[in-house]
Amino acid sequence: MFVSNNLAVNEKGHLTFGGLDTVDLAVQYGTPLYLIDEDMVRDHCRQYKQSIEEYYDGKGLVCYASKALSCKEIYRIMKSEGCGVDTVSIGEIYTSLSAGFPARDMVFHGNNKTEEALSFALEHGVGRIVVDNLTELKKLNRLAGEAGKKPTILLRVKPGVDAHTHSFIRTGQIDSKFGFAIETGEALEAAVEAAKMEHINLVGAHCHIGSQIFDIDPFKLAAEVMLGYMKDVHEKTGVVLTELNLGGGFGIKYTEEDAPVPYADYMKQISDVVKQKAAEYGLPVPFILIEPGRSIVGPAGITVYTVGTRKEIPNIRNYVSVDGGMCDNPRYALYQSKYDAVLANKADQPKDDVVTIAGECCESGDLLGENVPLQHAESGDILAVLATGAYNYSMSSNYNRNMKPAIVAVSQGESRVIVKRETLDDLIRNDI
Numbered sequence: 001m002f003v004s005n006n007l008a009v010n011e012k013g014h015l016t017f018g019g020l021d022t023v024d025l026a027v028q029y030g031t032p033l034y035l036i037d038e039d040m041v042r043d044h045c046r047q048y049k050q051s052i053e054e055y056y057d058g059k060g061l062v063c064y065a066s067k068a069l070s071c072k073e074i075y076r077i078m079k080s081e082g083c084g085v086d087t088v089s090i091g092e093i094y095t096s097l098s099a100g101f102p103a104r105d106m107v108f109h110g111n112n113k114t115e116e117a118l119s120f121a122l123e124h125g126v127g128r129i130v131v132d133n134l135t136e137l138k139k140l141n142r143l144a145g146e147a148g149k150k151p152t153i154l155l156r157v158k159p160g161v162d163a164h165t166h167s168f169i170r171t172g173q174i175d176s177k178f179g180f181a182i183e184t185g186e187a188l189e190a191a192v193e194a195a196k197m198e199h200i201n202l203v204g205a206h207c208h209i210g211s212q213i214f215d216i217d218p219f220k221l222a223a224e225v226m227l228g229y230m231k232d233v234h235e236k237t238g239v240v241l242t243e244l245n246l247g248g249g250f251g252i253k254y255t256e257e258d259a260p261v262p263y264a265d266y267m268k269q270i271s272d273v274v275k276q277k278a279a280e281y282g283l284p285v286p287f288i289l290i291e292p293g294r295s296i297v298g299p300a301g302i303t304v305y306t307v308g309t310r311k312e313i314p315n316i317r318n319y320v321s322v323d324g325g326m327c328d329n330p331r332y333a334l335y336q337s338k339y340d341a342v343l344a345n346k347a348d349q350p351k352d353d354v355v356t357i358a359g360e361c362c363e364s365g366d367l368l369g370e371n372v373p374l375q376h377a378e379s380g381d382i383l384a385v386l387a388t389g390a391y392n393y394s395m396s397s398n399y400n401r402n403m404k405p406a407i408v409a410v411s412q413g414e415s416r417v418i419v420k421r422e423t424l425d426d427l428i429r430n431d432i
């Protein structure tokens with residue numbers, strides 16, 4: 001009935017989330033409000049870890065891609081689950097450090113890392129830096145030399161497999177701002193350069209082929225290409241790359257149209273490819289890293305809003321406006337991403353209406369969905385948008401000087417604030 005199995009309807013006809021009444025949570029904490037199911041987040045981490053145990057002899061690390069949802073508590077949860085984390089900015093590194101997350105289990109990404117950020121990563125001992133380009137490689141070697149450090153690095157490679165949702169293409173795909181292309185020889189050249197550098201410890205290669213992917217084939221193809229690259233690096237430089245980072249991108253269920261693959265299936269098939277190719281090329285079986293972001297937190301979150309106005313435009317559409325919108329979830333405005341919605345206080349009623357859900361910003365494109373099936377909405381109803389755990393809070397803004405909602409975590413039948421709601425004073429804090 002719902003896209004996540006932590007959602008249900010109680011005897012009052014209200015939507016429940018992790019067993020708690022979402023209408024009560026809306027009253028207690030106010031709206032708009034992000035809810036995150038901590039137990040489900042932890043369960044996803046464990047499923048990924050178990051699949052590595054089962055199919056890859058535990059020779060791997062699950063690195064949560066924290067750009068999907070970054071706040072101190074999520075790093076504490078990842079630490080307690082024994083996961084690594086991906087970071088893509090000095091801000092994410094800082095947030096995770098301030099939550100007590102160990103730097104050695106961080107991976108630092110980015111196509112344009114500043115000197116300040118690289119120095120910060122070196123100073124705090126970030127475990128792996130994924131180097132994106134030659135300028136960065138040289139800069140890092142110099143900064144590491146100056147700091148008396150020798151960072152462990154992986155090279156970001158474009159494997160020439162580009163996948164999104166239900167389609168993938170194998171092309172030259174050299175038109176990406178991320179990484180070194182294999183086709184042009186620059187990826188091999190980068191390994192040659194890195195191997196010569198005194199202050200760099202080159203250990204592996206990284207790729208990330210897209211997001212919200214439902215097929216295992218593109219991942220297998222990418223793994224195959226990456227092993228081929230590792231073979232070439234070995235032949236050309238003598239360096240044996242011992243780590244392979246296969247990125248994230250596993251799809252989740254936003255609406256009934258989406259059919260995600262079980263994690264275990266993915267790991268089983270990938271490990272077969274990796275082991276087989278390693279044997280074929282006479283290379284050691286590499287330590288693997290995977291970087292799920294969306295699939296760890298996405299299905300574990302919902303957002304609840306209060307319905308303000310309803311506007312019926314005959315023969316055109318019905319607008320239902322809520323007290324949030326593109327400020328807390330810009331994904332429809334950015335990509336026309338589809339979401340399921342439910343009226344939390346009328347969850348037992350049929351969805352006999354089709355509406356456009358509008359936000360409160362001064363922007364016609366400020367929508368959370370069009371042609372969304374919904375119960376009949378009236379002013380004062382509580383509307384829940386489902387599967388908003390990833391790329392919502394982390395992409396939120398203060399446009400129109402809206403205040404960012406609180407995040408409330410739900411676990412074992414209890415709720416607690418993990419990110420406070422912004423106040424008016426927060427909005428003017430940096431204004432002179």
Ligand SMILES: *Cc1c(COP(=O)(O)O)cnc(C)c1O
Nearest residue numbers: 065208211248249291292293294
């Ligand atoms: C965004 C990103 C991820 C996570 O992608 P998801 O689709 O959220 O799983 C992992 N690795 C890298 C390098 C990324 O840029």
